Amino acid sequence: MPGSASTASSDPRCEADSRIHNPVADTITPSPTLLTTAARDFVLLATAVAGLLFGIPTDAQQLERRANDANHASSTFVYSDASGLNLTFALNAATSTGDLCFHMSAPAAYSWVGVGTGKQMRDSLMFIAYTDSSGHGITLSPRIATGNSEPTYTASKNVTVETSSGMADDQSTYVVDACCHNCTTWSRGSLDLMSKTAPFIFALGGGYATVSTSPAASIERHEVFGSFTMDMQQATSDGAGGVPQPNAPNGTYVTSGASLATGLKQDNNYGPPLHALVMCLAFVLVFPFGALLLRVLESVKWHAGVQIIGFIIAFVGVASGIYIATMYNKSKSYSSAHQVLGLLLTVALLVQLSFGIVHHRLYKKHQKPTIMGRIHKYLGPSIILLGIVNGGLGFSFANRSNRNVPYIIVVVLVALTFAAIVFFKKRRGNRRVKAPQNGGGEFAYGGPQTYGGAAPQPYDAVYGREGGAIPLSHMSSQASMPPPPPYGARAGTPLYTHENGSGISREVTPRPMV
The missing domain is CATH 1.20.120 (Four Helix Bundle (Hemerythrin (Met), subunit A))
Incomplete structure (x- = not known):
């Protein structure tokens, strides 16, 4: 009945019961504006947390990166040797092409300069530069190392060297501005563009200067080597990228987004x-x-x-x-x-x-x-x-x-x-050998012996000062000697007897043949 229905609907208890037993009908629908604001705040909060935990760039970082693309985002490492001369390596990585563009300079007093990826030589992709045959240009060689030995040139990586590269006007510095195309990955490894501490190694060559236009030229053992890390998030751009420009107001390169050199060692090629x-x-x-x-x-x-x-x-x-x-x-x-x-x-x-x-x-x-x-x-x-x-x-x-x-x-x-x-x-x-002709028996077979009765006399007494007659009586006893024993006769076996000047016979034994 209508009256009953109206009464029931107007009873507050009935309204409470209906909410309890019909929750769907009692749901409160929020306004669209409130939902949008909450969702956006949640997304921003999740992005910030993810950025802290997993290194995912935030919107602010993305905006900063895009703003820096016009000047090629980069990280720069600078090492000063004992003489105060600098090795500089500034790197830019492009996500769209996989290119690695870099500026590298080092003292020409070293036979070559090289920078490579990774913590060690094995499986590292390296960029090694040395003087070309003209003595004024630069040869850039991409190489991959298989261990602690000379790295091997790899033709699978194409590098483009810009015209700004070469020897400085005073021939004191290597200058390399180049891009290695599609080089964020290679046969033995890859470069993590999201790492804030990507490992790198560097080395400066010793010995005689390498002068060659061949990218496979042999290089001397390094004289100095060490390692460093780079912030690849800072060095990575979404656009095409390019060779990093000087990052200091005075037009030079200073360390930015990179650690100091560690593990420095002076090497010797003994x-x-x-x-x-x-x-x-x-x-x-x-x-x-x-x-x-x-x-x-x-x-x-x-x-x-x-x-x-x-x-x-x-x-x-x-x-x-x-x-x-x-x-x-x-x-x-x-x-x-x-x-x-x-x-x-x-x-x-x-x-x-x-x-x-x-x-x-x-x-x-x-x-x-x-x-x-x-x-x-x-x-x-x-x-x-x-x-x-x-x-x-x-x-x-x-x-x-x-x-x-x-x-x-x-x-x-x-x-x-x-x-x-x-x-x-x-x-x-x-x-x-000529001495026995003058009376000596030093080279007679069997050792020093005296043949005949008289002892050898001095030259003057025998021959006379005026060169008179030459008596040979002191050698007469040798004529009666039998021939020497055959080669190989057993030592210690008497082969013949010899009568000396006093008329007494004795056995003559040959010396051993050694």
Whole structure:
């Protein structure tokens, strides 16, 4: 009934019950303005929290980045060496193209300059610059390192060098303005553009300057190296990007968005000089000296001892050479004349040592020459000569051709000294061979003996001052001597008897043949 319905609807309790039992009908709808404001505040709050937690740029940062795109957003690292000269690296990364554009400058006193991504050399993408063949321009080489050795040029990365690059007017500074296209990723890694502490490494080359237009030219070992980090969010732009411009009012570059240099180390390249010193010592001094001892002292023991020392020194040099070969691209393939000849000489040294030992044992046992002894006799001097030649090839291979002049001078002086010693030794020996004709028995078979009754007399007493008749009676006893024993006769066995001047016979025993 209508009255009942009206009464029920006007009862406050009924209204309360209807709210309880019909919640949907009782829902309060907020105004559209209030909903929009709350949603926006929530989104802003969520964005700010996400930016703090995950490094996501906020709207303010995005606006600042877009404002800086006109001047190419960048982070800049500056390192001052001990001389107060600066290495500068300013980087811009473009998200739309993946290009890395940078300004890099460094003192030309170093043979090259390089900056790479990552915490270590392995898998790092590096940008290495050195002087071109003209001496006024710059060669920029993108390289990837596989370890702590010379990085290898990669042709898969295309770099564009701007005309502003080159040597400074006073030839004191490398200046490189360039872009590496699509270089935020490479075969062995990538660059995190959202990182505020992206790791980088740098190095300055030592030794002789690298002068070449080839991007694959060999470079010397670094003299100084270290690491730093960069804020890639600051360095990244949404637009095309470009080479960063000076960020200081006076038109220079100052550190911005980058850490100071850490892990600085002064490096030394001791390997090649040690290899050269050891090998020259072995082939120019020790081996020739061992051969000289055999001819001057006629001592097999001294000869063998010195030559074994030479073998040890030479193999230390070979080991150092093999290690050095792993450090440089041009030596990893073992295709150079110096390396090929060096390996052949190493094998020849092993053969020479083996033949010498075996020949000596067989000779002591059978008292007969051996074919190995003949090979040993001629192989030794050949090894020494080729080893000396290989030393000159080594200096050229190491880009030290100017060292060949003093090297040749030392070789000639050593050769002349040893030749003079051998010459005077032979001359002295020839004089001793002639001595028995004047009455001496020093070179008679079996050692010093006196044949005949009278002792040898002085030259004046025998020949006379006026050059009279020459009596030969003191040599008459030699005519009655039988011939010497055959070669290889057993030592200690009497072969014949000899009657001396007093009429007493005694056994004559030959000396052992060694």
